[in-house]
Amino acid sequence: MSDALLEISDLRTSFKSESGYMNAVAGVSLSLRAGETVGLVGESGCGKSVTSLSIMQLLPKTAKVEGSIRFQGKDLLAMKEPDVRKFRGNEISMIFQEPMTALNPVLRIGDQIAEPLRMHKKLSKRELHDRVIELLKQVGIPRPEQIVKEYPHQLSGGMRQRVMIAMAMACEPKLLIADEPTTALDVTVQAQILDLLRELQARNNMALLLITHDLGVVAEMCERVIVMYAGKVVEEGDVRSVFRNPQHPYTSGLLNSIPKLIGERERLQPIRGNVPSLANMPPGCRFAPRCPHAKDICHTNHPSLLDVEAGHKVSCWMAEEVAAR
Template structure:
């Protein structure tokens, strides 16, 4: 097995408020191998983006309490701001959720793509200009020389996301983090963006962390998936194992709440209730109040992540029964 490119262990992140503390991430651990695509799935507020922003030093108002995030053997959480800035954009590229707010409305898109290459001294200005034209062409933006001089408002949502992708891969990163890259895009454009990312990964053999609330996006794009809920990892498994033998009731609930191609007649089954507020450290299963399998033990004891198959881990007291039911 290849040595992991990224290893996050026991990450805890909190947000201090005037009256209380929000325990947003509670012991999240995961790893990414070279060339692998990892999907981080969960509903809004599950801790997906906060986990990744924590390790990149991009949190606003929050702080990392404990944990490690080793990228190529270097713990990102121990680096000074300048050291981390040297890695972000060069070795780790990021595609943010909303390209309209992530792009500078006062700068031409070509200059924004060049900026990262010049900042990290990837090449000189002449080289950066030529590479920007190549990148615009590679991500599917026609007439690169003309579009180089356009501003973000002159692009559609899908085209702005392509610009964000070009910016993220400009310095040939080894790891690309895509934070909800298809949000607010129509289905056709979503598939185009995912196809583009897949092609870029194959060409460059880079790793990708795909953060998404869309279960369908994750299962159609990723090699391995982890499911987050209330700031904790509920399940982690390779894609095939994940689809065939889901071991957590939350995973089954997510699968039942979406319609897949060819299943238009199937009835949707939304998960009842809502996620807990994270103003207290969890002492029991955070999903117990919404879970059809919950027993008294689930309401009293916090389940630990344990192995239930080949590279398959789940935090559920009744995982074996859940797998039998799903089968």
């Protein structure tokens, strides 16, 4: 996999607590090629945000991150803080779920967008200003000359998310991690923001790791999808292949809990039960307690991630049985 832009292998992120370390991410491996869009999906608390913050190393000091995260062949986890900083906001950028709180209330929009440029590029004041205006135009903000002088509270949520995107795009990163970028926005604004992300991605040949719980967004945006459950990858593959032929009961469960507008209306089939707590993980397959097909082995041993077809992997004992036949 020499063409991988980002290659994460066996990422384990744990948090120190009173009763020892809690594994929020338990051995996740994934990779992204340049220019590719990958969706990382799962319920709240499945470790998808922790995975993204592990890449950027933005977790609090109580977190322990192990494994390897290679970006363009260099292991980010082996680097010292000042070296990691050269990647943040420069080669790898991130946008967050809450545009309302992710911008600093006491700094002008223009200054905030200029911050990554100040950190990573040597530009004159004039060039800086021009670049900021250009970025604001790129993300479709009207009156950029005025907006640079305004403060976040003067903008709507959708506009603020555009500002966040402009900030993330400032240094033309090779990878953009978008953590639930549209969750906090109105539906109409959501579509605009997704369109904008797609357009910017195509223009800059940027890889996009889209973290979401919204399978509709994945279907619309992504080439590949990675499904996480309780800190582990349970299924990954091309969006078409995974959506048409989900192998893991959890993936099928997620797909069944989307309301259908076409065809006969059926009752929604929610997944029973709740995500297990970090302190109390089942010893075998982590989905076993909620799985309608669970057998004895599911409760005792964890299945490995297995190829079911080209580029489509699943971690489930049912798939292993089929493969063994």
